[in-house]
Amino acid sequence: MTAPFKHTACLLRLALTGLLFVWWRPCEGNAPNKTVCVLYEASPNISCLLEGYDRNFRPNFGKEALVINMSMTVASIDSVSEVDLDYTITILLRQFWKDQRLAYRGMNRSLSLDGRLVEALWVPDTFLLNSKEAFLHKVTVDNRLIRLFSDGELIYGMRITSVLACKMDLRKYPLDEQTCTLELESYGYTKEDLIFTWKDGNKSIHNLDKIDLSQFSLGDHNTKTSESVYETGTYPRLILSFKLHRNVFFFLLQTYVPSILLVISSWVSFWINHEAVPARVALGITTVLTMTTFITSARASLPRISYIKAVDVYLVMCFVFVFAALLEYAFVNFESTTSKHRARKRLRARKNKNKKQEEIKHLDEAKPLKGPLKAAVMESTKTDDEPPTPTSPGIGSTTSSTRRRERQPTFFDVASNVVSNLREKRAAFKVEIKDINVIDKYSRVIFPLSFVLFNIFYWITYTF
Template sequence: MPRGGLLCTWLLHGMLLTSLVVPLPAAAASQALPFDLLRALIGNASTYNHIRPDADGPPVTVNCSLYITSLGSVEETTMDYTVTLFLRHWWNDERLAFTGATRLGWLDLSPEVATSVWKPDAYFSNEKSAALHMVTAENMMLRVFANGDVFYSVRLSLTLDCPMNLRQFPVDVVKCSIYLESYSMSTRDIVFRWSLENPVEYSDQITMPEFKLGDKTLHEDCTKNFSTGNFTCIRATFSLRRKIGYYMFQIYIPTLLIVIISWAAFWVNMESAPARVALGMTTILTMTTQSSGSRTFLPKLSYATAMDVWMTACMVFVFAAFLEYIAVTYALTNGHDLLLKLAECKEEEAEVDKKTKKKTEFGEKVSSLAQGIDNVSRVFFPICFLFFNLLYWSILLVVLSEGEE
């Protein structure tokens, strides 16, 4: 095609496209204008230099709040917990103030544009691992208001450290904290503050089968002093009351029944050694297994917990029941030996001297003593165990009532 014909064809196409363009209404143009200006402002190094607002002035005050959507996986062995939350920041950056009417009074920036906006360098100092949610898009929102106020929210899943005092386990109250600090900016440049309204909120969908979330959350300032300067820090502490139901059915009731079963030996015939020995050894081994299993919930602690006290007491009662049969067997064996020696005596009963009569009386007393030990144990062991239970559960009830406060 000749060059002149090709030029004419382009001109015709251009005129056709121009005729198809529909002009935007004036309102739409005015709504798009603030975003265009803001985007141009952020991209202009002379007006927005990507350092903190008012770099030569007082520190930037950043109001913070948390919205917790889930709590779970509180691990005693590693002393940490997992949480999913929305981290919210609010500060003012006059450089981002814009003019022009918008329908809602603010602009929501896309993640691509938001990466160019200055944001606080907040981090969780007690974090073990973290993940930023990216499905189906990056879970981040940055909203700029006309007066330069900036609202920044991001959704995170965290595993946070939570030191625990387990002396009252399993009726303890676990207190866990969330530490939010600035990593590189000292208090000369930035200061974190909890929002005055609802600094920490919890979703109604939070369910924890092993814990009950406390009603109060403590909000504190924990600004820290390092060799490089003072760094702003805020802390939120919440309490988790442990539910005892699981441990009642898995630990307390089974061990209680094992102790009661060990008392059945007191009603077995004293001369039935295989039955009483088998019963005693079985209960001891079962208690040992239960005691080892109860420690799987806990780390290697250097102090005793409330469950350790219970398991130790149950082990002592079961072992004492086994030792009781040893005492009965010893008394019974000595009595039988004396009677056996008397049976081997070839003298007639009428000619038995006084010394032999004394031996006969002693052997009978030993046999009655063995039976008496069983009779006393039938009452003594249950009373002692009942007294221990009254003392143990009374103390636990006091601990539970203090925890509710």
């Protein structure tokens, strides 16, 4: 073999060896048999840890799924909105996992690293599934924590504020109890890659029972592990659920007590003289308009949902009671006007009767009337309320019957008779109220009693 050929073969062998070395270095950083980095208390150097480290691959890549343990501290629940069906929460989320590539020796204590170092490490792609919007706090620096232990265990903490959707059933509002959730899920890793678990079950949630809300009191909370199935695979999910008991005292002062007082105010008209028309009408209209305003303002603070809420039932029934009080006065006023009209009509009839009787008396004294003529005159003096006296057979009856036979009844005569019969039947069934004040007296008892019964039924139905 010539010298130039040997020289060329040697160069090719060196080049191939160099390529293999370059290709093998990244893989060596992820290999489980990587040399454990040695750190010294005096001057720890983390560059040794990151030598050959590839953040694009999860720990245990190609092997069993990596277990991610989680815990959470609830810093605050800022608001709960029934209009938007969501709530705002600030949490300190901590994730625990083990990355053997970051194991070290030489130091017995853990390393608290700068949060900016997270850009150089692999971290889980956890996100809030039911989040509408969220942000990571950055004052004065990014609120992130990285803590590394000698066996490669990592703690990754973040401070997050998020607006989370909450499915609410407002049928019993404001006597309701809501259950809201916080759901954590992996965005890109399926259950073959990651396993999500709560670190200590329900004890993984801290400080939730110490949260104070203006309109709610927090009840029991529960944690569970679940999975989400999509077209791209099955993803691990963690769920925190907690109950919100609404404090009804605020709504008692804002809605219920004013409505009750308004209904009671409408009953004042029952003690006002029915002849004081301006006072009773003004009171009735004012209470009706005020109740309408209450209903409008109550619905403005709630979403436009199709079903009826408990507060709607109460306000509508209060409106019915207030409107019924106004209708009661309309009925009283109508009966009062009608009774006065009937009284005037009777008075005129009596005056006419007395006048005719006086005229007959004077005529009888001047020239006595006899027979059928006297009977006809007496019949003309009777009022509408008195039944007609049957005429005795004679000249008058013969003449009238002859006239009826000669004149045939027309359509208008028949219609007039039908109308007269209907009026007579209506008058027979009509109950005349002699004392108008009786209506107000009964209303003073019926209205309060009905309202009390309604309240008993309402509070039993929606409270239990």
